[in-house]
Amino acid sequence: MQKGTIFLTIVAMGVAFLVWLLPERPEKKELSPQNLLLAIKDNTRFLSTDEVAGMIIGQDPSLQLIDVRDSLEYVKFHLPNAIHVPLADILDEQYLDLISGDDQKHVFYSNGTIRANQAWVLTRRLGSQNTYVMKGGLNRWVETIMVPPKPPSSASSEAFAQYDFRVAACRFFQGGIQTAPPEKTNKPLKIIVRKKKKTSPSGGC
Amino acid sequence: MGPLIPQGIIGPEWDFIIALLLGIGFGYTLEAAGFSSSKNLVGLFYGYDFVVLRVFFTAGATAAAGIILFDYFGWIDIGRLYVQPTYWGAAIVGGLIMGLGFVTGGFCPGTSFTAASIGKIDALVFVGGTFVGSFLYGETYPLFKNFVNSGNEGGIKVYDSLGMSRGFFTFLLILIAVGMFYAVPLIEKRVKKPDY
Amino acid sequence: MEKEVNKRTNPKKYKNPYLMGVLLGFVLIAAFYFSGRGLGASGAPKRVMAAVVEVVAPQHAEKSEFYSKYVKSARGPWKDWLNFEVLGVIIGGFISGTLSGRLKVKVEHSPKITSRKRLAFALIGGILFEYGASMARGCTSGAALSGMAVLATGGLVTMFAIFGGAYLFAYFFRKLWI
Numbered sequence A: 001m002q003k004g005t006i007f008l009t010i011v012a013m014g015v016a017f018l019v020w021l022l023p024e025r026p027e028k029k030e031l032s033p034q035n036l037l038l039a040i041k042d043n044t045r046f047l048s049t050d051e052v053a054g055m056i057i058g059q060d061p062s063l064q065l066i067d068v069r070d071s072l073e074y075v076k077f078h079l080p081n082a083i084h085v086p087l088a089d090i091l092d093e094q095y096l097d098l099i100s101g102d103d104q105k106h107v108f109y110s111n112g113t114i115r116a117n118q119a120w121v122l123t124r125r126l127g128s129q130n131t132y133v134m135k136g137g138l139n140r141w142v143e144t145i146m147v148p149p150k151p152p153s154s155a156s157s158e159a160f161a162q163y164d165f166r167v168a169a170c171r172f173f174q175g176g177i178q179t180a181p182p183e184k185t186n187k188p189l190k191i192i193v194r195k196k197k198k199t200s201p202s203g204g205c
Numbered sequence B: 001m002g003p004l005i006p007q008g009i010i011g012p013e014w015d016f017i018i019a020l021l022l023g024i025g026f027g028y029t030l031e032a033a034g035f036s037s038s039k040n041l042v043g044l045f046y047g048y049d050f051v052v053l054r055v056f057f058t059a060g061a062t063a064a065a066g067i068i069l070f071d072y073f074g075w076i077d078i079g080r081l082y083v084q085p086t087y088w089g090a091a092i093v094g095g096l097i098m099g100l101g102f103v104t105g106g107f108c109p110g111t112s113f114t115a116a117s118i119g120k121i122d123a124l125v126f127v128g129g130t131f132v133g134s135f136l137y138g139e140t141y142p143l144f145k146n147f148v149n150s151g152n153e154g155g156i157k158v159y160d161s162l163g164m165s166r167g168f169f170t171f172l173l174i175l176i177a178v179g180m181f182y183a184v185p186l187i188e189k190r191v192k193k194p195d196y
Numbered sequence C: 001m002e003k004e005v006n007k008r009t010n011p012k013k014y015k016n017p018y019l020m021g022v023l024l025g026f027v028l029i030a031a032f033y034f035s036g037r038g039l040g041a042s043g044a045p046k047r048v049m050a051a052v053v054e055v056v057a058p059q060h061a062e063k064s065e066f067y068s069k070y071v072k073s074a075r076g077p078w079k080d081w082l083n084f085e086v087l088g089v090i091i092g093g094f095i096s097g098t099l100s101g102r103l104k105v106k107v108e109h110s111p112k113i114t115s116r117k118r119l120a121f122a123l124i125g126g127i128l129f130e131y132g133a134s135m136a137r138g139c140t141s142g143a144a145l146s147g148m149a150v151l152a153t154g155g156l157v158t159m160f161a162i163f164g165g166a167y168l169f170a171y172f173f174r175k176l177w178i
Helices: A003-021 A033-041 A049-057 A071-076 A093-100 A114-125 A137-146 A157-179 A182-186 B012-032 B038-046 B051-072 B088-105 B109-117 B121-148 B158-162 B166-190 C002-009 C017-035 C043-056 C058-063 C065-071 C081-099 C115-136 C140-149 C153-177
Strands: A063-067 A105-109 A131-134
Touching: A003 B051, A003 B166, A033 A114, A049 A063, A049 A105, A049 A137, A049 A157, A093 A114, A105 A114, A105 A137, A114 A131, A131 A137, A137 A157, B012 B109, B012 C017, B012 C081, B038 B051, B038 B088, B038 B109, B038 C153, B051 B166, B051 C017, B051 C140, B088 B121, B088 C115, B088 C153, B109 B121, B109 C081, B109 C115, B109 C140, B121 C043, B121 C065, B121 C115, B158 B166, B158 C153, C017 C140, C043 C058, C043 C065, C043 C081, C043 C115, C058 C065, C115 C140, C115 C153, C140 C153
Parallel strands: A063 A105, A105 A131
Antiparallel strands: none
């Protein structure tokens, strides 16, 4: 038995023990149906229209609005800075990459809640973590932000504070539309896809 | 961090250049280890030369341990690496056919390219055979389509299949490899190496 | 042990198999680090064949479920990672062969068989290997070696099947080699 052999064996076994003892970082994986069900029951994915409006006004850099309606609807109206990912194309790799990033809050919205919710379920199943749904969608948006109902005089001060916020928000959004050149607001935003256009590597041999 | 190209950290235009460089490294190590001679390769199956086992398991264990370490230090994201999907039936039947091809042809595709590059005519003919093989497979694919595509279990990992932790499986892999490296010279000593 | 090994396996100054194994392991890690995938070999003939079929019989290539996958891929069957990698394998093998003086045009065969028989079996072996590799989605490099690097079940199953199959059939073809 040679010294070199013993040395190499020790090195190999050292690496082996090291690999065994190293803590594993959790792998990003698809969510199992069981865990998905738990996530669906949990209502923390819903953001109210007020919260979304607040984030838009506060120019929260972590907010990424995602319009999942079809392109006609999107061109007609969409929330400021929302990107357009039709529900039918949500499994497209370039969009999935965009949505799976942890650095932003990805907020889906549609006219109601259903389509946004479907987009949320699909992407959550595929492992996206930081995804949300704007509850009530654009219908609720119009009801609450664009035409805020005045609370009755008997309502709590909180309700009035909310109303004041909504009126201010309404002015913000309307003002935005009036001052900006009209064609600019109507133009669908181009999606900025980070360079990772390349599809995931395929095929061994 | 890594993998660099799929994540767009360096441009896709580098992909082919890197592929070429990696291929050169691959071809160099194969040839330098003696894989350009089918006499050395089939020695594994007749017990007179285990160079294939030595190189193969050293490389596999090094890469497995290295990738885990890279992942630990945050240099590579294991979840983004290509893991070939597991189709049990196709993998076993395909593997057995390859085994038959190995003992008749004396090469595998990678080694046949390196051997052909240093002038082995037998390797060149083997390479020719791989083209014929692809053509035949292409023509007969509809016959086996259902079999080949059935039972896809996705990119599952062997430690999950065995119910072990990743670290422990890799530990075992290295342990078994080192154990084999100590054992095979005992077999080599007893078997006469053919002279040619 | 080391010396012993060198004497037995390196009669023509082959490099130490463990050193080459570690080196190959580093190449494999680099492949995953840069390109997110392992090494391969059998995929190249497949793509080249698809390209040839497309030139010779374009309609057939288009109709075939198998070739159309490669012919219709975005960059076509030629501009593929594996083709460049295999080109590298040929260059790398040539470099090593040149440096150690192993360049020689010859048919290597056991003296007990004719070179014609050796070539016939090489052809059969190539056909079978590629056929099996297409079925199992990878060969010794693409499935077994790269699969071991990422601890893929499919890769290790393929590895056991290849080596198991070879041991199973080795007895019947022993006259070719020993």
